[in-house]
Amino acid sequence: MPYSRLRASSLASLTVMMAALVASPLTTLPYEISPRKKVHETLTLMASDCLRKARQMATAPTCLPSPPVVRDDMDDKAFKDERPVYETNKLSAVSARELAEAVRWPDDPTDEVRGRLISRTIFKFIVKMKWQCKEQYSNGMKDGLLCSSHYGPLQFWHAMASSSKESTTQTRDKMLAWAKFLYDVVAGDILGEDYCRYWKEQRDKGNGELANILAPEKEFPCAGVEEPWKISTLFSMSCEGPFSSKTCTEWLDPRLARVTALGALLHMVQDSYAQGHASRGMAELIPGTKRVKSKFECLPINQFYTYGEQDDKKHRQADFYPQPGLSCTGTSTGVVDPVQASATVLWYVQQEKGATALAEYLDKYVFLLAEEPEPQAGAGGPCFLKKTPKDDPCPQSK
Secondary structure (H helix, E strand, O other): OEEEOOOOOOHHHHHHHHHHHOOOOHHHOOOOOOOOOOHHHHHHHHHHHHHHHOOOOOOOOOOOOOOOOOOOOOOHHHHOOOOEEEOOOOOOOEEHHHHHHHOOHHHOOOOOOOOOOHHHHHHHHHHHHHHHHHHHOOOOHHHOHHHHHHOOOOHHHHOOOOOOOOEHHHHHHHHHHHHHHHHHHHHOOOOOOEHHHHHHHHHHOOOHHHHHHHOOOOOOOOOOOOOOOEHHHHHOEEOOOOOOOOEEEEOOOHHHHHHHHHHHHHHHHHHOOOOOOEEOOOOOEOOOOOOEOOEEOOOOEOEEEOHHHEOHHHHHHHOOOOEEOHHHOOOOOOOOOHHHHHHHHHHHHHOOOOHHHHHHHHHHHHOOEOOOOOOEOEOOHHHOEOOOOOOOOOOEOO
16 A cells, blocks of 8 residues: 655656766765665574574573684575574564565665665665765654654664654663653554554653654644555565655555564664774774774773764774674673674563563663763764764774
């Protein structure tokens, strides 16, 4: 069924920009989207493998070896495997392919790169991300999910702040609220509910900040929509028009929405360890290079970053296959590594522990804040600033 979902640019503007794109290398993309770098997919399959091998389901799995060495050589076949790698009582036989596709969703929430007609939509996607999102289409739901999740108020999907004015605790609280919502979607408890009515009730229950972002009372999609959204709609859109995303198709498959929500949950957890997303220790360069080292640290979060203020090239460098930092190789800091965190999230869903219990786990062991975190978001220090100050360069790793 058609949905008037996302604001579109004019055909003339897109034609001009697409012509310019022909001469522009794809390496200028601000985010590394699959199939170029399968970081999230690898972390997710490592986590599901850990859970599957666990001997006792009564307790959360312990992933060994810990910390993991995140593979960068996993065969493409692993991500396309149709065999089950995960199941719950309510969501059975989830395959490696389903999980791999689901965990990409926050990077491509309208199915423009993951979709079947990628040859029709890839240029539209690049035009948005390279030229349009930051300036034109990142002010919330009315401007579309893609741009707003990378440059606007939906950046918490990636464990990032919506602006430099947002406080560290505010970003963390939105992430925890989003995690609880995603848990309920995966469980299938709220899939069929009216989307705007649900968020109105959440607003009345004190969850107003997230409700105002995801369902503004007098804006799209809670005003002027021909067919009202269900909760599942958010996770089920495919916008395969070659020039705009104004009209999209909703895939009416409850299973698709639930698995996608599970992928979104894992994606946020994993992004919180990325050096370009949040501050866990100090970012640094690979010795002898000017390339930011991709690593993860098992430390509390000191600050969340906002993407619009960063050098996108340096951000991409930190989104490569990460290796454990020093804080993950010695005495426990109380913060688990990303594979352990992902496996435990899968376990909480599998064992039906409840949204509140999941949020408590994330708050204590994954999104734990430093004792005195930075009060507001930033670009990420000298390693990610668009122009590195000469007197405070990004340090070389030892």
